[in-house]
Amino acid sequence: MIQTADWVALGITLKLAALTTLILLAVGTPLAWWLARSRWRYRxxxxxxxxLPLVLPPTVLGFYLLLALGPRGPLGATSQxxxxxxxxxxxxxxxxxxVVYSLPFVVQPLTGAFNSLGSRPLEAAATLRAGTWDRFVSVVLPLARPGFLTAAVLGFxxxxxxxxxxxxxxxxxxxETQVLSIAIYDHVESLDYPRAHWLSGGLLVLSFVLLLAVYGLNRRVTLVKS
Structure with missing residues (x-):
């Protein structure tokens, strides 16, 4: 059965995933918009x-982040x-x-959503004298809503x-830093398979439900458009 330490690890994990997703949406939206609209030759x-995080081994990425965030690294020294x-x-x-590790899982769906809009909706809004920000809020965001949902779910x-x-x-x-994936590893290492089963099964069900929501919404949007 799940014990107190596991509930704490669950809370840390959900807090980390929620905060990371919010930051990624805030950072990834302008980046994805630039990638979708820019004509820079070195884009x-x-x-x-x-x-890069899609192909780089997590331990390699984690190692260099550790150097950057440690007391002798640029970010860690500044924080110190x-x-x-x-x-x-x-x-x-x-x-x-x-945020660094999950960045492509948010930016790429948003970039694809922005690319699929084309230029006609924005041109039509411009003829109605809508400003740049007004066009983005009133036209781009509603039309790209499925892309935002996909990005948020995948990032989370x-x-x-x-x-x-x-x-x-x-x-x-x-x-403080023990998340569910590490707690599961600890349980397996100590041969406490029942607790590992509970945590692993919960993550499996949650992940499957999140993906069902994404694919179900995308299918519904496709049927509406057709």
Whole structure:
């Protein structure tokens, strides 16, 4: 059965996934819009950097993030100077690592959604004297709503299952940086399979439900358009 420590790990995991998703939507939306609309000849360099976490081993990414967030790294040293503590092995460090690791799972669906809009809706809004921000809020956001849902669900679900990155930069501190994936590993390592089953099964069901919601909505949107 699930014990108190597992509930704490669940709370940390859900908090991390929710905060990471919100940050990714805030950061990823303008980045995806730029990728979809830009005609810069070297745009592929930015696209490659965004997609790098898809192919880079999590431990490699986690290692370099650990160097950057540690007390001798640029971000960690700055945090040490400002607040008296580094970012490594802290919840804030987990958020930073999760944002970097899950970035392509939010940016790529948004970029695809923006690309699928074409230019006609924006041109029609421009003829009605709608400003740039007004066109984005009134035209782009409603039409790209399925892309936003897909990006949010994928970013959230991907953060739920992180292991290598969070272990490298957050360690395994109960009540602070221990997330569910690490708790499951601990249970398996100690041969406590029943608790590992409970946590793994819960994550499996939650992930499946989230994906069902995404595919169901996308199918409904496709039927409406057709």
């Amino acid at each position: 592929f360099l930015v696209e490659a950097m965004v997609a 100077w400002l607040w008296g503590e580094p970012l490594a092995f802290s919840f804030t460090g987990l958020v930073i690592g999760s 679900a991907h953060t739920l299952g992180e292991f290598g990155v969070v272990l490298m930069i957050g360690g395994n501190i109960p009540g």
